[in-house]
Amino acid sequence: MPSPDRTPKAAPIPPAGSALILLKINGVDHSLSIDPRTSLLDVLREHLSLTGPKKGCNQGACGACTVLVDGQRVLSCLSLAVQLEGREITTIEGIASGELHRLQVAFIEHDGFQCGYCTPGQICSAMGMFQEFQNGLPSAVTGDMAAARIEFSDAEIKERMSGNLCRCGAYVGICEAIHSAFDREVAK
Structure with a gap:
C-alpha cells in the first residue's frame, strides 16, 4: 500500500498578469484571481x-460605492482590490445580521431615500461617519475642536455626509434617519 502524499500543496498559480488575492468581505473569505488594476467596486459587483x-x-x-474597510468609509471605485488584502471589508449586504440594522430601519421610517440608488452608500458612509464622530475627529464645521465632546448637530452630519450625493434630494430624511439611529448613543 503506497503511503499518502504529505507534501504541502502549492497555491494555484494565477494566469500571467493576474494576482491571486484573499479578501474578507462581510465576514467571508474570497480567494480571487484578478487583474491587479481591478477596483474593489468591480470585484464586489462583477466577481462576487x-x-x-x-x-x-x-x-x-x-459616494454611491461607499463601503467600510476596517470600519472606515472608503470609496470602492477608487480602491484597488489588491491593496485591501487582509483587511475587513463590509458592504451594505453585511450590515444587518438577521434583522435590519437600526440605521436601515431609520432610513425607512424617515424616508431617507426615494429611488434608493444611493442608499447603500449613504448607510455605509453614515456608519463610518458616526465612528469618526465617536472617535472625536473634527469636521470642517466643528466649532471648538478642543471641546471634550463635539455636538452631534445637523451641520456636523451634513458636512460629514457631503461626499454622498442623492439625486432625489432626500437629504432631510437622511439627516433625520442618522439622528434617529445614533442620538441615543451620543447621549451616553
Missing part, C-alpha cells in the same frame, strides 16, 4: 455579485 455598492460616477465624486 454583491450589487449593493453602486457604480455612480466611477470617479469618487458621488
